[in-house]
């Protein structure tokens with residue numbers, strides 16, 4: 318608690334900084350092997366993925382371009398509204414390009430299904446997904462994820478980019494929010 322005096326309730330650690338770092342190194346190696354020698358567009362889904370994205374791209378050892386897409390479905394609470402809003406679109410066309418979507422979490426899968434549909438309509442050469450976290454029990458529709466950092470249970474997690482009411486994104490680990498749900 319002494320390291321984080323600005324939080325009233327310190328989220329209980331679920332995935333440590335060390336484990337996150339190790340897993341991102343592994344994912345980076347897999348992604349590097351897959352796209353070696355090819356140009357890649359990596360899309361950060363804002364806001365939640367920005368920290369994972371920043372760490373992941375530094376572990377990918379092949380040329381890449383960074384793009385950003387803003388999507389939101391949770392508003393200020395802890396349950397999805399089910400309606401996805403585009404808050405920022407890509408700046409460049411992705412037609413004919415290899416595209417890797419980078420997400421912090423796939424929960425119900427509503428956001429990712431929407432994004433896959435939207436981006437596949439733009440005719441990329443390939444379209445794959447890397448998500449740091451995946452909640453298989455919460456999934457509402459079948460979804461293929463190409464790279465997953467960690468599978469977790471149906472619990473509300475914060476930190477490492479994930480928020481509750483806009484807070485906790487700067488926490489360096491993934492934690493369980495037990496008091497504010």
Ligand code: PRP
Nearest residue numbers: 363364365389390391424425426427428
């Ligand atoms: C979170 C997260 C994913 C989405 C996953 O975004 O970053 O984009 O929810 O949930 P789903 O699988 O149930 O659709 P959020 O809407 O909270 O916006 P944020 O990334 O700006 O925090």
